[in-house]
Structures are given as C-alpha cells and as structure tokens.
Amino acid sequence: MEQIHHYINGQLVAGGERRGTVFNPATGAAIAEVPFADQATADAAITAASEAFNSWRHASLATRSTVMFAFREILNARKGELAAVITQQHGKTLPDALGEVTRGQEVVDFACGIPHLMKGSFSENVSTNVDVYSIRQPVGVVGIISPFNFPAMVPMWFFPIAIACGNSVVAKPSEKDPGAALLIAQWLTEAGLPDGVFNVLQGDKVAVDALLHDARVKAVSFVGSTPIARYVYETGTKNGKRVQALGGAKNHMVVLPDADLDLAADAAINAGFGSAGERCMAISALVAVEPIADALVAKIAERLAKLRTGDGTHEVDMGPLITQEHRDRVAGYVQAAIDAGATVVADGRGVTVDGDENGFWLGPTLIDHATPAMSVYTDEIFGPVLSVLRVNSYQEALQLVNDHPYGNGTAIFTNDGGAARRFQHEVEVGMVGINVPIPVPMAYFSFGGWKASLFGDLHAHGTDGVQFYTRGKVVTSRWLDPSHGGINLGFPQNR
Ligand code: NAD
Numbered sequence: 001m002e003q004i005h006h007y008i009n010g011q012l013v014a015g016g017e018r019r020g021t022v023f024n025p026a027t028g029a030a031i032a033e034v035p036f037a038d039q040a041t042a043d044a045a046i047t048a049a050s051e052a053f054n055s056w057r058h059a060s061l062a063t064r065s066t067v068m069f070a071f072r073e074i075l076n077a078r079k080g081e082l083a084a085v086i087t088q089q090h091g092k093t094l095p096d097a098l099g100e101v102t103r104g105q106e107v108v109d110f111a112c113g114i115p116h117l118m119k120g121s122f123s124e125n126v127s128t129n130v131d132v133y134s135i136r137q138p139v140g141v142v143g144i145i146s147p148f149n150f151p152a153m154v155p156m157w158f159f160p161i162a163i164a165c166g167n168s169v170v171a172k173p174s175e176k177d178p179g180a181a182l183l184i185a186q187w188l189t190e191a192g193l194p195d196g197v198f199n200v201l202q203g204d205k206v207a208v209d210a211l212l213h214d215a216r217v218k219a220v221s222f223v224g225s226t227p228i229a230r231y232v233y234e235t236g237t238k239n240g241k242r243v244q245a246l247g248g249a250k251n252h253m254v255v256l257p258d259a260d261l262d263l264a265a266d267a268a269i270n271a272g273f274g275s276a277g278e279r280c281m282a283i284s285a286l287v288a289v290e291p292i293a294d295a296l297v298a299k300i301a302e303r304l305a306k307l308r309t310g311d312g313t314h315e316v317d318m319g320p321l322i323t324q325e326h327r328d329r330v331a332g333y334v335q336a337a338i339d340a341g342a343t344v345v346a347d348g349r350g351v352t353v354d355g356d357e358n359g360f361w362l363g364p365t366l367i368d369h370a371t372p373a374m375s376v377y378t379d380e381i382f383g384p385v386l387s388v389l390r391v392n393s394y395q396e397a398l399q400l401v402n403d404h405p406y407g408n409g410t411a412i413f414t415n416d417g418g419a420a421r422r423f424q425h426e427v428e429v430g431m432v433g434i435n436v437p438i439p440v441p442m443a444y445f446s447f448g449g450w451k452a453s454l455f456g457d458l459h460a461h462g463t464d465g466v467q468f469y470t471r472g473k474v475v476t477s478r479w480l481d482p483s484h485g486g487i488n489l490g491f492p493q494n495r
C-alpha cells in the first residue's frame with residue numbers, strides 16, 4: 001500500500017507510530033496509509049518553519065512574487081495531475097476537482113501581486129520636517145489546518161498569501177485525503193521556495209494541538225466543522241495567537257414567487273448535489289415562498305431523476321461520500337426526516353451507481369415539507385440531501401435564515417430588484433447570492449461566514465488575508481538639524 005509522508009524542510013519524511021487509512025471512496029478500497037504526527041514530528045516541522053522564517057522574512061517582494069509566479073505556472077500546467085489525486089482520495093468528479101484547483105489558483109494569482117498589496121502609506125511633514133509612514137511585516141510561523149472537502153482549494157485560500165507576505169507555513173491537511181497538499185509542497189519547492197517555508201504535517205488532533213500550543217506559531221487559519229473551529233479558536237487565542245477559524249454551514253436558498261422556476265430548479269440541483277453536497281457553500285435548505293412550492297418541487301424532482309451517481313473518473317454528475325461512516329450518518333438523517341413526518345420525494349439510499357458497489361454511495365435525496373424542528377434542518381448534514389421548507393412570505397423566509405445558528409452562505413432567487421436589495425441588507429449571513437446559488441467570492445474579495453460559521457475577525461483571502469498574515473508598524477521619522485534641539489518634557493505635539 002502507498003505510504004504517505006510528511007514534508008518537512010524540503011524532504012518527504014516519516015514520523016509518528018500511529019497511522020490512518022486513506023480510502024478511494026468510489027471503490028471502498030484502502031489505497032494508502034498516512035502517518036499521524038507525534039509531538040516530536042510536529043516539533044520538527046515547526047522548527048523547520050521557524051528557522052526558514054528567519055531568512056524568508058527578509059526576501060525581497062520581487063523574490064517572493066517570482067516564486068509565486070513560478071508556482072502558478074507549475075500548478076496551471078499540472079492541474080490535471082492534482083485533480084486526479086483529489087478525485088481518487090475525495091471522490092468528487094474530475095471536472096469538479098479541476099474546478100477546485102482553478103478556484104484555488106485564483107488566490108495564487110492574487111498573491112503574485114503582493115508588492116502592491118503590501119504597500120504602506122506615507123505622510124510627509126506631519127509636523128515640521130517630520131514624516132510618518134506605515135509598513136506591514138509578516139507575523140512568523142503560520143499553521144493552516146484544513147478539511148477533507150477541498151483538499152487543494154482550502155489550503156490555497158491561505159498559504160499563497162501567507163508565504164507572499166513573508167511568513168512560513170506548517171499545513172495540516174485532512175487525514176482523509178492528504179495527497180493534494182504533498183504535491184503542492186513539492187511544486188512549491190520546484191518553484192524556488194526555500195526549504196522549510198512550506199511544510200506539511202500529516203495527522204489528527206495531536207498535530208493540531210501541537211500547532212495551537214507551540215509559542216513559535218503566531219497565527220492559525222482553520223477550516224472545518226463548527227465544534228472543532230470553536231475549539232481551535234478558543235485554544236489558539238488563549239495561547240496568544242491570531243486565529244481565524246471557519247466552521248460549518250447550513251445554506252438557505254430562498255425562492256420568491258416571481259422567480260423563474262426553471263432557473264431556480266437548475267440552481268437548486270447544482271448547488272444541492274454538486275460534490276455530493278460536501279461543500280460548505282452547498283444549498284441544503286430550499287425555502288419556497290408560496291404559492292410556488294408544488295411547482296418548484298416538481299421541477300427539481302424531474303431534474304434530479306436524470307442525475308448520474310458514480311465513480312468520479314466516469315461520466316457522472318456526482319461521486320460518493322467521503323467515508324462509509326459519513327455515508328451512514330447522512331442516510332440516518334434521511335430516515336429521521338421520514339420518521340418526523342417529512343415527505344421524501346427522491347430517496348438516494350437505493351441509488352444505482354456507475355461504479356464499484358463497495359463505494360460509499362448515497363444518491364441525490366429530496367425532502368419536502370421539512371420543518372425547522374427536524375434534525376435534517378437544524379444540523380449540517382454535508383451530503384446530497386436537499387430539504388424544502390414552505391413559507392408564506394418574504395418575512396417568514398428571512399426570519400428562518402436569520403434564526404439559524406449558521407451564517408455562511410445564502411441565496412435569493414427573484415426578478416424583483418427591490419426584494420433582492422432588501423434581502424442583501426437584512427440577511428445575517430456572510431456571503432449572499434442574488435440569483436447565484438453558490439456565491440463564493442473571487443480571490444480579491446474575502447471568504448467567510450457569520451455567526452457559528454466563523455470565529456475570528458478577518459475572513460480568508462483578499463485584503464483580509466493580507467491583514468491577517470501581517471502586522472502593522474508605523475514609523476515617525478525626522479532627520480535632525482540644529483533647530484530640533486532643546487529640552488521639552490511635554491507630550492509631543494505638531495508644530
Ligand atoms: P473536521 O472538523 O472533522 O476536520 C477539520 C480539520 O480538523 C482536519 O484537518 C482534522 O484533522 C482536524 N480535526 C479533526 N478533529 C479534531 C479535533 N478533535 N481536534 C483538533 N483537530 C481536529 O471537518 P471535515 O469533516 O474535514 O470537513 C467538513 C467540515 O468543514 C464541514 O463542517 C464544512 O462545513 C466545513 N467547511 C467549512 C468551510 C468554510 O469555509 N466555512 C469550508 C470547507 C469546509
């Protein structure tokens with residue numbers, strides 16, 4: 001079986017006695033073993049990053065952007081190779097995996113412009129012959145802890161900017177699909193990044209805790225489920241670190257009665273079942289404002305019947321779930337909804353697949369007449385289950401979205417500009433789509449939710465990213481001449 005490694009100081013290394021199994025979710029086969037870092041391995045990764053930081057922080061902006069440009073070219077030329085690893089270990093379809101890499105590459109493109117992004121400001125003669133200017137400097141070693149569902153894109157939300165700002169990185173990918181991060185690490189080295197600036201530490205809670213407790217780690221970017229995000233935020237900040245911890249989601253798509261129902265049904269299918277619903281921006285609650293619910297459900301059901309589930313390397317629309325355990329958990333929510341009185345319009349539990357029968361399969365599932373009290377609505381499910389809630393007014397729909405503890409993404413479908421504008425203003429969610437079901441911001445804006453979907457102040461990438469990975473410094477300067485002499489113990493004032 002393939003043995004996966006850590007990547008420390010420019011080398012693939014073993015480390016840690018404990019091991020995890022990596023599966024191909026489309027066949028159910030164990031395909032690789034991944035080491036779980038012990039304290040000593042985590043310490044080696046942080047030491048490598050810490051030592052590399054001492055020189056990388058002095059690298060010129062030109063050097064840093066040159067490395068990013070070179071990495072961008074390698075990534076662009078070999079994105080198929082990376083996508084194949086993602087499909088094999090995660091299960092999403094190849095085109096979807098390619099899409100993930102392309103969206104991640106946008107952040108690399110953005111980071112290539114670091115000389116402009118890190119420009120400070122300068123005020124001449126704030127007092128007579130005194131100038132003031134601001135500069136931004138890297139924070140040090142950065143920990144990046146990522147989830148299984150975007151093994152390339154989520155790390156890429158963070159490390160290009162962290163590195164371009166002059167920091168060094170210890171990345172801790174998900175133990176379920178650790179391969180993508182290793183390819184990326186080797187391509188960064190090939191692009192000219194000095195050893196130790198980007199390290200990959202494989203593992204679980206032990207590795208995460210090492211990053212959260214080591215004083216040499218100054219900032220942590222985390223993405224994963226809300227309970228772990230909260231833990232990472234609280235532990236990291238208690239230990240004096242900057243932390244941005246992005247958590248789970250329950251994204252609502254509100255359809256107003258005036259919407260084009262065909263376009264809304266297409267969007268609900270794409271956003272509900274793409275990547276088997278294992279996206280933090282997936283739509284899982286469809287809020288139909290009456291009287292259109294019956295018509296909309298019929299249109300979604302008609303489309304859903306045509307979706308092909310199977311091995312992501314085949315011509316299919318949707319792949320398997322990440323593990324058998326997760327597949328069973330999601331199927332359990334479907335049963336719980338039935339038991340609570342919801343109607344199952346399409347039940348994915350008996351899906352026919354284009355692929356190995358031992359894969360972790362669950363077909364697209366549509367649940368109608370869900371209510372706010374049902375677990376299928378209260379919980380993040382992270383699977384191909386779309387629940388329809390029926391409401392009687394815009395106000396009721398808004399209330400539902402705002403009352404939910406999560407606030408990652410949401411969308412409204414309508415042709416009424418006034419209603420859309422009102423929704424954008426009133427909804428308590430970090431990312432809003434107007435007739436766009438998955439409103440993932442471009443790299444030069446920032447990605448992040450509200451409420452239980454993000455702990456911390458700054459969102460991912462865009463100018464928030466630059467701010468998160470740098471510290472501001474303000475310099476007040478004058479070049480002395482005899483007129484500056486004299487004793488004055490008063491507080492400095494402008495002259
Ligand atoms: P997860 O929380 O299980 O794991 C995330 C990371 O935390 C992994 O690297 C994992 O190894 C580590 N981890 C797991 N248990 C831990 C523990 N007890 N202590 C410390 N670290 C631990 O999440 P997942 O299942 O890999 O990913 C799915 C989740 O991620 C969903 O909740 C999804 O909404 C969320 N997600 C959110 C966003 C966002 O932008 N808000 C993006 C992608 C995924």
